[in-house]
Structure formats: C-alpha cells, structure tokens
Amino acid sequence: MCCECLSPSAGRQVVKKPLNAFMLYMKEMRHKVLQEGRERESAAINRILGRRWHALSQSEQSKYYDLAQKERLLHMQLYPGWSARDNYVCTVRPSQCPYTVSV
C-alpha cells in the first residue's frame, strides 16, 4: 500500500463505492447459505452465491438491479462529485496519487 492515508489507522473518512446488484444480493442471502450448510469461509460462500445468482430468474435479478440503481442515486445525492478513484490505491499510476500529502 503506497497510500498511508488510506490505511484505516490513519482515520481518514472513506466514502465507499455503492453496492452493485450482486453485492446487494450477497448481503441479503449470505445468512441463508450460512444456515443451510456448515460452510463458513466467504470465498466459498461467494462461489455458491455466484452460482445462485445465475440461477435467478430475470424478474428476481431485476429486483436487485433496481435496488442497486437506487443506491447509486442516493450515493450521488449524498456525495456530489464523489469519485471511485478516491479509494484507489495507486498501483496503476503511483506518480499521480492524490493522497501523498501528510496526514
């Protein structure tokens, strides 16, 4: 991590990305997968959820796409001018890191 100011211990207030449709689906369904089996690792859970996501009908998926759209709109209202780049660690263009100033 080249951006010290991005580390949680630096105490910088981070506005995160809005959740996409699948992420919202995960948030809602994860606990069910946890109940059904004794699988505990998120990597395994997310693999299962990925399969279930593709098994969903179009109308079932559209519910989450609609929700994700609302989240994006709300995010825009709450944080005008916000950019996803704010939370990027500068692995691509380290020389143009916006967070090189001391914290």
Added chain:
DNA sequence: ATTCCTTTGAAGGAT
C-alpha cells in the same frame, strides 16, 4: 495487523 481468497458489476484508467 494486514492481505488473500472469491463472486458480479460499476467505474475509472489505459490503449
């Protein structure tokens, strides 16, 4: 104490 793993999708950057 952090990073990895793993999924889809949005968004940004690079080409």
Added chain:
DNA sequence: ATCCTTCAAAGGAAT
C-alpha cells in the same frame, strides 16, 4: 470504443 484493473461485502485462512 474496447480492454483491463480496482473495489465494493465478508470472514476464515494465510502471511
């Protein structure tokens, strides 16, 4: 305009 990378969630595992 199209391709590539990061990161949103999450938590056990790995480092």
